[in-house]
Amino acid sequence: MDPLPLSHAFTLIEPGPVVLVTTHDGTRPNIMTITWTMVRGFDATFALTTGPWNHSWDGLSETRECVLAIPTADMIDTVVGVGMCSGADTDKFDRFGLTPLPAQHVGAPLIGECLANIECRVEEIVERLDLVLLRGVAAHIDPDRRDTRLLHAVGDGTFTADGERFDRRAAMRAKLPAGL
Numbered sequence: 687m688d689p690l691p692l693s694h695a696f697t698l699i700e701p702g703p704v705v706l707v708t709t710h711d712g713t714r715p716n717i718m719t720i721t722w723t724m725v726r727g728f729d730a731t732f733a734l735t736t737g738p739w740n741h742s743w744d745g746l747s748e749t750r751e752c753v754l755a756i757p758t759a760d761m762i763d764t765v766v767g768v769g770m771c772s773g774a775d776t777d778k779f780d781r782f783g784l785t786p787l788p789a790q791h792v793g794a795p796l797i798g799e800c801l802a803n804i805e806c807r808v809e810e811i812v813e814r815l816d817l818v819l820l821r822g823v824a825a826h827i828d829p830d831r832r833d834t835r836l837l838h839a840v841g842d843g844t845f846t847a848d849g850e851r852f853d854r855r856a857a858m859r860a861k862l863p864a865g866l
């Protein structure tokens with residue numbers, strides 16, 4: 687094997703689909719793109735890597751609420767565009783033609799064009815580690831989507847979309863929650 691720069695190692699650990707995170711700072715809603723996410727357990731617990739350098743931070747840390755909106759592969763240019771500008775000077779719902787829909791439990795909006803939306807409350811912020819720990823309180827899915835492929839960011843400006851799916855549910859039954 688050849689040496690790989692350690693700074694490239696993270697691109698080998700695929701972090702799961704790119705999400706759009708909506709917040710509401712009390713004045714208006716905002717959206718940011720987040721690649722670095724993780725699932726913490728079967729009980730709708732998640733983590734985001736982000737921090738105070740983003741405009742969304744104020745809304746996220748003050749209201750302690752957000753929505754994880756799940757875009758599909760056909761939304762790639764919106765996903766990148768949302769992550770390349772700031773809500774400090776841009777109304778991203780307006781600029782990208784996205785529809786804010788009222789959530790049930792949080793002030794941040796759902797995104798109507800996304801495949802699914804997860805309403806979340808912030809459980810804990812570990813600012814030293816740029817970590818935001820979330821707990822989902824409600825989830826919504828659009829059953830009529832034609833493109834259901836999720837987007838995955840390698841981290842070097844390239845992306846992949848969901849491809850072949852392997853079904854090993856029978857072999858993993860004992861480890862899966864009932865109903866999955």
Ligand SMILES: Cc1cc2nc3c(=O)[nH]c(=O)nc-3n(C[C@H](O)[C@H](O)[C@H](O)COP(=O)(O)O)c2cc1C
Nearest residue numbers: 718719720721722735736740741742769771772773
């Ligand atoms: C593909 C992509 C992935 C991104 N992933 C992250 C991430 O994981 N964490 C983060 O803090 N910022 C991430 N960003 C950057 C933010 O989305 C970006 O700074 C955004 O403009 C912040 O918006 P705001 O200032 O309105 O909050 C990503 C951007 C792109 C384009």
